[in-house]
Amino acid sequence: MRAFGARDSEFEIRINQRSVIPETLSLLAREHGLTLPKEKQAELLRLMDKRDKLKPKVYAEEMRTLLGEKLSNVVLTHYTPATIRKLITETKAGNELLTLLEILERRGITNIIHDPYLVRGFDYYTGMIFEVFDTSKENNRSLFGGGRYDNLLELFNKDPIPTVGFGMGDVTLRDFLDTHNLLPEYSSATDLYIAVMNPSVFDFSAQLAQRLRRHDLTIAVDYSGKKIGDQIKTATKKNVPFLLVVGDDEQDTGIYKLKHLPTKKEYIVPESQIAEVLFQTLE
Known part of the structure; x- marks a missing residue:
């Protein structure tokens, strides 16, 4: 992004840790005398990934159908950035994420935030996940995203290798460059x-x-x-x-x-x- 001339204020890197989400949800449920069933965690993550795409009423209804009245109310009411910031230090994955954020800040990456609602719906993610967002009100959307997956190659009968990958779209990048007047003028290589x-x-x-x-x-x-x-x-x-x-x-x-x-x-x-x-x- 910087290579295209973008300033850090023009885009934002949102980051989370895949395993932080079920861990903090389990702690949250325990605080209210409840238990988050393990067999429902994967489906819950997929539902949370659709949070911004569903109307709030529909999202709440699907949450209640999945978790029941009491547990869904806890998640809908108390799963907030402020609450998660307190709980995250009590989990192994949470402390790994905080360490990563500190390392990135030391390396001069300051436009990065922890987004507890960031899920990325693919089940193969095993660690850090991220998405890059345009901060302009005219084009406030995700540009690209990815994360870490340690076991994906096992699906193809290969030895597991920890890997970080991401996907992006040429249209979303062009929209970003166009919005911020960064679209380079095409110059032909042919004389x-x-x-x-x-x-x-x-x-x-x-x-x-x-x-x-x-x-x-x-x-x-x-x-x-x-x-x-x-x-x-x-x-x-x-x-x-x-x-x-x-x-x-x-x-x-x-x-x-x-x-x-x-x-x-x-x-x-x-x-x-x-x-x-x-x-x-x-x-």
């Missing part, structure tokens, strides 16, 4: 686009491109056979700065019409001057 009039000059165009590449230029040749107008549209869409059209006349005369697409300025030049014009303009 010259050769549009070919007809198949009879394919070989000639390829040879011309090879000779021009010896000047350390990046050349693209269009062998699509499309109309010249369509080839020019392709070059423009790709933001290629220069266009050269090759047909029978160019093959016979060795004289070319070189066009600078951004300014529409045209140069009538022999092959020997093509590289010179490009370098003078691209500098």
Whole structure:
């Protein structure tokens, strides 16, 4: 995110520890003289993962169906950030999470918070989990997330290896960059686009491109056979700065019409001057 120019205030890293959730829920239930059944913990985590996607009334109803009236009331009423902050120090996983937060802060990562409601619904997570959120009100959403999974490879008959992974979407990242005016301006890596009039000059165009590449230029040749107008549209869409059209006349005369697409300025030049014009303009 920082590599794109984002400031720490523009995104927030929310973190939790997967095993902290059932441990603190069990402590919370015990404080109220109740027990959280082990066989319901996985289903409860999946329900909590849907908390922000469900209407509060529907979420509460599903919680009561799963846990019963008394235990669901305890979870709905007392599972709060303030309460969890007190309980977390009483659990092994909680202390591991607090240690991780301290390490990250020492390393200069200050836009990170513990979010007790962060679950991530995949059962294979075994440790730390995280999501990165855009802090802008215009795009306040999760951008990507992941976590630690120690035993996932066992599903594929491999030795378990502790691993941290994450997934992200190109659309969510683009929305973030667009929201914060960080979307980079696309610059083509191609210097010259050769549009070919007809198949009879394919070989000639390829040879011309090879000779021009010896000047350390990046050349693209269009062998699509499309109309010249369509080839020019392709070059423009790709933001290629220069266009050269090759047909029978160019093959016979060795004289070319070189066009600078951004300014529409045209140069009538022999092959020997093509590289010179490009370098003078691209500098």
